Structures are given as C-alpha cells and as structure tokens.
Amino acid sequence: MKLNPVLRNESKLSVRTPRFSLMLLVYIAVLSVGTLIFYSSYSSDVYASGVNPQGAVTLYIIMAVIQAILLMFIVPSLTSTSICSEREKQTLDILLSTRLSSFQIIFGKLLASSLKVIMLIICTIPLYAICGLIGGIKLGNILILVGSFIISTIFVGSIGVFISTYSKTSKVATALTYALVLFIFVGTIVIAYIFLLINTYRMGYNGKTPEISPIAYLSPATGFFVMLSNQVGFGGNSVYFIGQVGLSKYADYISIGVQIILSFIFIFLAGRRLNPLNRKKFKLRKKERSKKKVKE
Template sequence: MYLFENPVLQKELVSNLRMNRTFVLLFAYVALLGLLVYAAWPAEERLDMSNSDKAKPLVNLLFLGQYMLMSLMAPSFAAGAITGEKERDSFEMLMASPVKPGAIVFGKLAASLCPLAELMIGSLPVVMLCLPLGGVQFFEVVAAYVAMISSVALFTAISLWCSSYFSRTSSSLVVSYLLILPLAMLGVFIWQALEQLGPARLVVVCGVVPVACLSVTAMLLFDTSRRLLAAPDLGSAGQQAIDLGTEAESAVGLYIKREEFPDRLFAPPKRTTFLPEDANPIYDKEIRSEIFSQGTLMLRLVIQISMGLALPLMGILLFLKQHLAPWYIAYVLLFNMLVGPVFTAGSVTSERERQTLDMLLTTLISPWQMMWGKLLSGLRVSSVLTAFLMWPVVLACIMPLDFWYNLPTMFGYFVVVFLACCTTAMTALFCSTLFQKTSTSLLATYLIIITLFLVPLAADRFVQFFGKSGTAEDFVQLAGIASPFVAIFNLPLEVASSPGPPQGSLPLFFGHLVFAILYNAALLCTVMWLFQVRWRVSDN
C-alpha cells in the first residue's frame, strides 16, 4: 500500500514519465556537468598519476555544485505536491479516497524524490571520469553521495511539509526556500570544516548525517500525515475559506495589524469607503485583497524566518567585523531573490487560472493601469519586506562606526538593493504574461534571476580556481555587470578591521546600474506590448 501498490505514487510516476521535461532535464543536467569537467580538465598533456591530486578540486566542484543545485530543485518538485491538489480542485476527492494519509504523503515524497535521484545517479559516470586523475578515493565519492542523497531527502520532506500548510504553491515554495537554503549553506560549511579530519570525515558523513537527516524526515512525514488526518474545513471544490480575523486570533508569534504602522506599509487594511475617481482599481484590489486572500501565514513566516536569520548576521557582519558588511547586503539580496517574485509571478497567471482574464480585458481599464497596478502592488510588498532588513544598515551608519566615513558606499548598497527589487518584480511580471500557470511562472522567474545574479559569481570562481585564459577572465568580468552581488563586492569599503587596503572596481558597479536600468526598461516595454497586443488578439 505504501510502495508497490500505492496509487498516489503510481499516478505521479506515470504522469511524470509521460512528460518530455524529465528526459530533457536529465540530458541538460548531465551535459552541463560534462561541460564543466571538460572546461576544468588539466591542460597538461602528461600527468603523473602516482603523485597527482588533480581530481580533488574537480570532484569538490561537482559535488558542491550538485548539492546546491539539488537543494534549489527539491522545492520545485515537492512544494506543490499537496498545494497542487488544492489548486487543481482535486484535494477534496483525494481526502475522500480510501488511501491512508501516510500512503498519500509517502507517495508524494517518493514521486518527488525520483527525478532528483535520477539526476544524482546520472551524474555518477561524469564524476568517475575524474578519479583517474588522482587525489580522491572511490569511497570518498560514495560518502559524498550518501550525504547528498540524505540531505536532498530531508529538503524534499521539508518542502512537502510546507506544502501541507498552504493553499498556494508559491507560498509553499518561498517558505521552503527560506528553510532549506540556510541548511544547505550549513551543510557546505560542515563539509569544508570536516575536510581536515581525513578518514574521520567518512565516518561522520556516512554515519551521523544520514541518521540525522532520516530521523528529521520521518518526523516531518509523520506531522504531514497528521495534518491530512485533521484536514481543515473545505468548501466547494476543495477550496479552503480563510477569515483573516479568525486567523489572527489563532496566530502564534507575529501578529500583523493591518491598521497600524509599519504593517500597513505592506498589508494595508481592506477598503471601507468608495474608491476615489483617480485611483487605480487594479492596484487597490491587488494590494488590499488579492495578495492576502489566502491569509497572512506565509507573510508572517517570511518575516520571522528572515529576521531570525538577520539578527546574528547583523551583529557579526555589521558591528563586530565591519569589513564583511557586503556579505550582509548579499543576504538581503538573496532574501529578495526568494521573496520578491512571489507577489508578482501570479499577477496575470492567477487571472488565467480563475478564468477572469477575458472579463478584465473587456473593462474600461487601460493596459497601462493594469500593468502598473499589478507591478506596483507586488513591488510594494517585496520592497517593504526587504527594507526591514536594511534598517540595521541605517543604524550602523548612524552609530559612531567606520561606516560613517563610507557613506557613498553605503548609499551604493541601497541603490543596488532597490534595483534588485525592481528586477525581481519586473522579471516575475514578465514571466507571468508568458505562462499559463503561476507555479511555472514562478519557477521560470527563479531560473532567470539565478542566471543573472548567481551564475556570474560561479563563473568567476571557476575561472579563478582553474586558471583559465585571459579571454575567459575578461568575458566573465564583463558578464558580472548583470549581478548585484558583483556590484556590492566591488564597492570600496575602508574600515579599521579590514585586513588590507580597500579593493573595488567602480566600473563594474556603474556597469551594473546601467545594465539593471536597461534590463528593466526592456522588460517594461515588452510587457506593455503584451498587454496591448498579444492578449487582445489571442485571448479574446
């Protein structure tokens, strides 16, 4: 009932195997790893295999790269496992079936893990090609894969657990990322710290890590099954009606008061008066009702998790070790990468899913009002949430610290963060106009943003570590203008705790500003064209 005769698992596997994207993803993943190995392969014509450690940096690159990729991909497969049933109006039928809740949860977990397991197993031959270079033993590769598979199983269980708490995949996805990414980074630090232990690392990785991960996974699956046993009251077509007043009474921890400051900055109260003549009805509907129509649980969790992580980072990076201030800004940018697209990626796709797009297009509201209303509502929420994390930077500038003498640099940090907020929101709105489903739009937005923000960093580290040609270095440096992370780390910061003279490249900073403005302007023009031409021709 749980494995071989599990109808949920069979249905999920059959539907996934019939889709071309599974095989395309496997091919692209293995091809990417193969290209990385080819690009990083030693240039020497002859290698001394008896005294060589060329395989060690390659295997570390492939393992850590796969580990982070699997951590990012796990929520995309599991965060919509249960919320997807609610969005497809099939959750009520699933709950009425004779399948046990434990079998449902296990089937969803196994079905989500299968594509990830295919990718990890498919990469083994590529990793094995590096072993003849020397420096890495076969058992070290096995230990690394055992730890990675155990961690990915835990991350998938976390995503499935989040999926049981929300009604929308986008909410489940962002909370999953906020929980998983700190754990993934902690795993990387532990792996690097255990490198000096030698054989003892194999014992820890093969013994402690799998037991800990599987134990937490079992507890999460048990709690998810318990939640399915005590499912909330459902209305027509399995939809759960959420009353904000009732939710506020039962809320644990943070409580959002939409009538008070600063809560009303991102969650204004519902309108009780008539709409003014010059007001934008789309903006008013989105910011006051649509974004919070499924309750404020996701918003409360986002604020609590982000502030909980920010407190120790703020104390260390801004006040104790001031030369590491760019790393705190990097945390703020990473937060906006995850949270920013959520409030805009469903702006248009939600209209399609509710089949209200045709009615919207036949109103007297202009395309300009539609676009600005949906963009500004999502941008307002994401930028205010991001600004909460920037208040410690303002405090650090006011206090008698070395930041007082670096005000232009601190101002540059704020400019980069603001442009990042605009980029994530504009990219999400663009994807929302192209795709039919909110989940697809959100994942496409994440893919574009990761490519723009993080790939230049990874390429720069790759070129520096493996010492490639000067042409490759110039190309990678030019591509760095797309990343706000590159911009903040190239702003000069002169503080007493800095181990050396201030370093930075202002051309890269200003290059990023120009790129971000042009990129957002291009997307803005494209979205305006889609609002005016594409929909009115194809959808009506």
C-alpha cells in the same frame, strides 16, 4: 510488495513529460561541460608534467560543491507544490476519499518528487568515475557522496511536502520552502558561528578551545564539509579549522542522523495535517470554544 499507487501514478506522469527530459539534459550538460573543460586543461598539463592525482581531487570537490548547490535549488521547486497542486486542481478531496491513508499519500508524493532528483544524482556517477580513473579518489568515496546527496534530497523534500500541506497556494509554498531550506542550510551555521564568537569572547585566551553550538549539526552543509574533508582533505587548514571550532570528525554521520530524524518528523506532521479526521476534530474544537465564549 504492492507499490504505492500515488508513487506509481506520479512517476509515470512526471517521467513522460518533456519538462523532466529537458531538466535532465540541462543538469547533466552543465556538469559535463564543466568536467570536459577541466579534463581538457588537465590533459594538457599531463604532457608537460605527468599525471597529478591532485587534479582529480580538485575536480571531485568542484563537482560535489556545484551539484550540492544545484540540488538545493532543484529539490524545493519539485516538492513544495506536491499537495498544493492537488488543492488548486480541486483533486485533493478525491485523493483523500480513496483507501489510501494520509501518510501513504505523503510518502507517495515525497518519493515521486525525490525519485526525479535521485535519477539526476545517479546519472552523474560516470562523471565522478573520471576522478577515479585519474587517481586520488576511491570508489567508496563516490558512493558515500551519492548516498549523502540522496539523504539530503529526501530531507529537503520532506520540508517541501510539509510546507505544501499547510500552504494554500503553490507560490506561497515554494517561497516558504526556499526560505526554510536556506535558514536550515545557512542560517543555522551563522547562528552557531555567532554563539562561537560570543563563547570565545567570554572565555578569552585561556588556552581552551571553545566548542561550536550543536545548532551547526542541523545544517547538512556542516556534514557535507566535514565529509569532503575526511575523504580528500582541503589541506592542513581545514583539519585545523575543524579542530578549532570544536566540530566532531564524525559530523558527517551526525548530520545524516539528524536529517533522517527531522525527515520523519516533517513527514509525521504533514500526515497529521493532511488527515481529514484531524481537521474535523480541529473544527469541532474551534466551534466548541466559540460557543463557550458566546455563553460567557
């Protein structure tokens, strides 16, 4: 199988840079320091009260939440400039003149940027393994969490590449990517919660449980919360809350499916935008419309 030339070239160049090594070091160091602090305090409690598997569950949840927040800020910065940087360096036309199709270029840029983050995710697996050694966390839970992080990385990366094809400068692309990612992760939940309050007010207290708007499933945060609740639970309150707002217990799988579908849509739109033939057709149609207006 022939490797995508853009992916091969971008991966070689990015991995060899000191910036990537420094980012990998800082990322692992932040999670490692937090894990060591928690583990040292946990070890002191073990001598007094014995092994408590709940400590491993708490560590697992804290690490998962911190990593999810870090990834939400790291991925847009890496992917939002993938096409803009080529345009600013005036190398995009050269890249488009090769035998590669626009979709191959988009896939190569997306995978090259996502592989950096996937390496960060894989490097944190030994830290999660500490939770398995203490007890309370299964290996399957760790693998499912890592897989969901990888899918979310590709999803956010597809948003960054999509915006990068429509933006002319890297600063504008980065700002728009962060804004759209924040809206999808947080804004959709806020909108769904507002609709839930409105439906609750309209229904009154008639004993029926109002269901949350399907808009909430657009946010990966919804699937992430339900996934952690299904794996380790947050106590009875979380299960009660999920039932009260009408969330499905399979919301994590629904969220993953939505992310995969939206990723393909963003990639398809980015490929069509990058295709020079589509841009020529658009310019010709624009000229024809302007000529018709002049004649009229």
